[in-house]
Amino acid sequence: xxxxxxxxxxxxxxxxxxxxxxxxxxxxxxxxxxxxxxxxxxxxxxxxxxxxxxxxxxxxxxxxxxxxxxxxxxxxxxxxxxxxxxxxxxxxxxxxxxxxxxxxxxxxxxxxxxxxxxxxxxxxxxxxxxxxxxxxxxxxxxxxxxxxxxxxxxxxxxxxxxxxxxxxxxxxxxxxxxxxxxxxxxxxxxxxxxxxxxxxxxxxxxxxxxxxxxxxxxxxxxxxxxxxxxxxxxxxxxxxxxxxxxxxxxxxxxxxxxxxxxxxxxxxxxxxxxxxxxxxxxxxxxxxxxxxxxxxxxxxxxxxxxxxxxxxxxxxxxxxxxxxxxxxxxxxxxxxxxxxxxxxxx
Numbered sequence: 001x002x003x004x005x006x007x008x009x010x011x012x013x014x015x016x017x018x019x020x021x022x023x024x025x026x027x028x029x030x031x032x033x034x035x036x037x038x039x040x041x042x043x044x045x046x047x048x049x050x051x052x053x054x055x056x057x058x059x060x061x062x063x064x065x066x067x068x069x070x071x072x073x074x075x076x077x078x079x080x081x082x083x084x085x086x087x088x089x090x091x092x093x094x095x096x097x098x099x100x101x102x103x104x105x106x107x108x109x110x111x112x113x114x115x116x117x118x119x120x121x122x123x124x125x126x127x128x129x130x131x132x133x134x135x136x137x138x139x140x141x142x143x144x145x146x147x148x149x150x151x152x153x154x155x156x157x158x159x160x161x162x163x164x165x166x167x168x169x170x171x172x173x174x175x176x177x178x179x180x181x182x183x184x185x186x187x188x189x190x191x192x193x194x195x196x197x198x199x200x201x202x203x204x205x206x207x208x209x210x211x212x213x214x215x216x217x218x219x220x221x222x223x224x225x226x227x228x229x230x231x232x233x234x235x236x237x238x239x240x241x242x243x244x245x246x247x248x249x250x251x252x253x254x255x256x257x258x259x260x261x262x263x264x265x266x267x268x269x270x271x272x273x274x275x276x277x278x279x280x281x282x283x284x285x286x287x288x289x290x291x292x293x294x295x296x297x298x299x300x301x302x303x304x305x306x307x308x309x310x311x312x313x314x315x316x317x318x319x320x321x322x323x324x325x326x327x328x329x330x331x332x333x334x335x336x337x338x339x340x341x342x343x344x345x346x
Contacts, residue, residue: 021037117129126180216257
């Protein structure tokens, strides 16, 4: 039996064991769960901290914590594993992020279309994969015409979003894999506008009373078709709790469409609107007009009334000022007036 002195000596020489700390907690300031890990694995100190997506529940956060803990142990004990693949990143995006997005189904469908390009490729090759997607999309093939520039751009954007999400929230890769990706620019704005007379001509040609009112509302509010269907007329405003850019919006109700409010709540389907719109186009000879052109026509009317682009963008619900720049060419008179005032005395 060892003496107390000998026992104390051995205790002093024995290396201190660092206890494993693995926690998932809610950061109230950020409104998100946070994963933290601190342990000594085979003599190596390993620390990790990740801020998790805002929409995750505690169960999702804890599940991620357990998986990440296992990944960190495997990473140290088995050496550096094979590089993360784009397949891994897309799988995480489809499992965790897409269900939270309004465009989740569209994202999944577009990612499936480019699986051939990224299958088995490492995350570090994302920029090369995106260049290949762009090159292939522009080709004229025997069984397929070249893809629209907007389609190519959207597919690249979905893929880069998936990889950036996996890097940011699932620890895939050391740096942002999308940093070197160049997204093709698209210049496909339509500059076709309906006059008030043409709008009324279309509305009168509609056999369906509700569709007739919807056409007038689109012209006098600048709302998108889906927004018109979801809007709630309240105290002189069209109230939109959800919009394309994710922000709520309030659109003043024009006096000339107050008589149209009786159609709310709107119960007809989008297909019914499309059907009667197409019939009205044929009847009036205005077959070049799309329904969305009526929204652009609202912007045209405001600009021709000397309303500034910033205000027009606010009415239309543009989050990015660049979206409103498509109407800048209509504001020539306003620009001329502004230039004419340079150097004038007040």
